[in-house]
Amino acid sequence: MSAINKLERHQARTAYLFIAPTMLLFIIFMVIPVVMALYLSFTNYDVLSRMDWVGWDNYRRLLDDSLLWLTFRNVLLYAVIFVPLNIMVSFGLGLLVNHAWRGVKLFRTLYYLPTLTSAVAAATVWLWLLHPEFGLVNGLLSYIGVTGPAWVAQTETAMMAIVLVTLWQSVGSNMIIYLAGLQGVPGHLYESARLDGANRWDMIRYITWPQLRPTTFLVSTMAIIGALQLFDQAFVLTQGGPANMTKTPVYLIYQQGFNQLQMGYASAQAFVLAMAILIFSLINMRITKAEESVI
């Protein structure tokens, strides 16, 4: 008995030692800064000259900050469109390239390629493609007699343009995650389903999709976090315009902290954003885990 305990203790110690480097980095670069930011959000810290405790002042100011809430509305709208589309498209692509057929590796590479480009560079190229008069997108539309909009400049389409570009850039890596998940679905499940007379769609609906629930959870959580932290593509494509329609909380936090030197207030804004991310991740967790697993 005691020998087993001893062994366990030893194993535990080794395990702690193994996770020590990661934990150390996590504490230095995540935990400490987060705690500091929480503290700063109760001060009037301006980086340069002062850091006095101001109590709840920053949070009170938040309530009245209509621009901040507008940016939250913007990213929520973005998330509502972006996250489901992201899951559907990357799941679909994953299914498509899951089977071994001639040239599949080429397609896997092609779908993954956009992920490797820098967000800013890709957005710059897209800006070109979306140009109202000389862009490829509107050029193609004009062949079918449609006058395309000024995608990134018009209030109606600016957010759609950002969804399009970010989707293009992010489905590749999610496709890989789904692909890994798909390869792990045991073949005997399909076999027995076939014996029971299930068709292709049934198998996707009742086997593949439930089996991939952990994968979907991962993909959707990352997508939600990414959506709420939207910044670079939106900044390059629209600079937050037109009419503040695509301004995002991260943009505002950066501006408030680094351009206006109100780091205390910016920290408070950042905390609200962090809370929002936490809440939506929890909701997501409930939704994704709602159904009982098949096995």
Place this chain on the structure above:
Amino acid sequence: MKKRWMTLTATVLTAAMIAGCSGNNGGGTSEGGTSPGTEGGSGDKPVELTFWGDWGGEGQVQFETMVNAFNESQDKIRVKYVLQQDMITKFLTSATSGGTPDILFWDRWRTSLYAPKNVLHPIDELMARDGVERDNYFEESLKELTYDDKLYGLPLTVDARALFYNKTMLEEAGLEPPTTWEELATAAKALTKWNGDKLEVAGFSMSDPGLFNMYLQQAGGQMITEDGKTSFNNEQGMEVLSFWDRLMNQDKVYKIGFEQGLGEGTDAFVTGKLAMHFTGPWMLSTYKKYGSELDFGIVPPPAGPSGDQASVMGGFGLVIPEGSKHKDEAWEFITWWLANKDNAMLWAQTSLNLPGYKPALEDPFFADDPLWQPFLETLEFAKIRPQHPGYSVMEVDGLIPNLELFIQNKQSAEDTLAKSQTQGDKLLKDNEVVE
């Protein structure tokens, strides 16, 4: 045995990571920090100064030309240019943790935000000691470097927008370069070419609603009042909007998004898809590259309905951070560059910027050049942006979004001005200086 190996490996890994981590930190500070000239402060060794800027590429070469010329001119001070991509953020951290540079390349409008924090060194005493004349600089550019009656730096460049026009296109249409809003609107309409619902040539660029400030002054108005409130929800503001409405929605001289995403080689003005637009001297070298393919002229911005002329002056300066240990030497470098005609000219000809030092602007290089001359004229009446620390936020987050809705015909002129006022006043108040 196996276990022991694992333990050992883990320990080594941990140690390596900690070492790597702290090693990086060390590298970080020594690379950016530059504790200036601690070793060269006394004796015969020259004093070493660090000069930070965020101009890379050609700009870096231009700065280094000046730095090298200064280093060769004497042997007491050695200046080194350090490119800081994210200069302002870097300065923020260095100002508190030490390791500030001795000279900082400075976007002048930031002065009203940074000077109250006591991180910049006032130069009034140095000016008086060395007899540097204020008259040699545009009063507006000095004003932008001033906070609370203290001067914090000298202007390196001055700029202001003027009207660039495509000569060939105006000649073909039998038009003279516009000098008033009325002439501008007429010319813009005549130069615009539509093909069905495709805009082929825009007569005049309406891409930047941020130019409202300039138009408002041309209409005889001011952006904000003395006590820090917006002052465009009035007759003058209305005048600007009805002028824009005429250009955008009645005469349709432009289409939104027309220039978005067009880089240097595909610039609408270069490719003949845009006949006229407001821009600054920073575009001259780009446009000159196209030589005979692009025949263009420049005139000062057309005057408003009551004959008011206006443009917004901007530009850069050089400042001395309060943390510098060699302020006198830094000042010597700054005056060598910015208060000496020969050196100011060397800078101007190297970088093709209008120098902040006025005597250099009298040089035939500028005064006799038909492309520079309109800017000199414009600078005589150009005014800086209001010095409220919340001004740019008010403009970017409060005013421009509403103007965009107006330009896209989604909000009436009255609503636009009223909403810009409420939102703008709030942003100004939230971002004013708190002592």
